[in-house]
Amino acid sequence: DIQMTQSPPTLSASVGDRVTITCRASQSIDTWLAWYQQRPGKAPKLLIHKASSLESGVPSRFSGSGSGTEFTLIISSLQADDFATYHCQQYKYYPVTFGQGTRLE
């Protein structure tokens, strides 16, 4: 199975900060990577697919980049609504696998 490793596990930040979350795959997944946001007690929400394609309705302060084995999620100016856990997911291979999550606090 493809192992997805996110860093850092927890990130302390403030409103207005620029935030970067990294996701590494154990082998190349091209750009078959998605990012999800999960607020406490809620279901995840798809933010980005194909590494950098923003889902409809997602604010433009979110962006994704990367290919191969290294990917980043950037929030350009953190808003109060953005404090949540972020998960990456590879979908090039079965089984699809997720990172362990990065909690933004």
Add this chain to the structure above:
Amino acid sequence: EVQLLESGGDLVQPGGSLRLSCAASGFTFSNYAMNWVRQAPGKGLEWVSIISGSSGSIYYADSVKGRFTISRDNSKNTLYLQMNSLRAEDTAIYFCTRHPLEAATIVRFDLWGQGTLVTVSS
């Protein structure tokens, strides 16, 4: 409104069985592959199973293969997960999720239900 609504979660003893359901509304159900994804308490997300729109392709995670069965009834816009031989490690919130294609390939999840809690304990 486009939504998924799970039901059927419960407390069950090890070795027991449970059937989860997911009612879909607001979109053409048969045009989409559907999945179950679970999340153990305080843990990350784990994909469980997928079924294509026509039920022609089905895949399972190794952790549930041979114990869980995914199915769908497109006439009722409903997805199911039959879970047998349940173990403590199956304890989790089970999310019904939609993949934005009919085929079970390059699978991501663009719509999620609110989840239903399955607890396996004696």
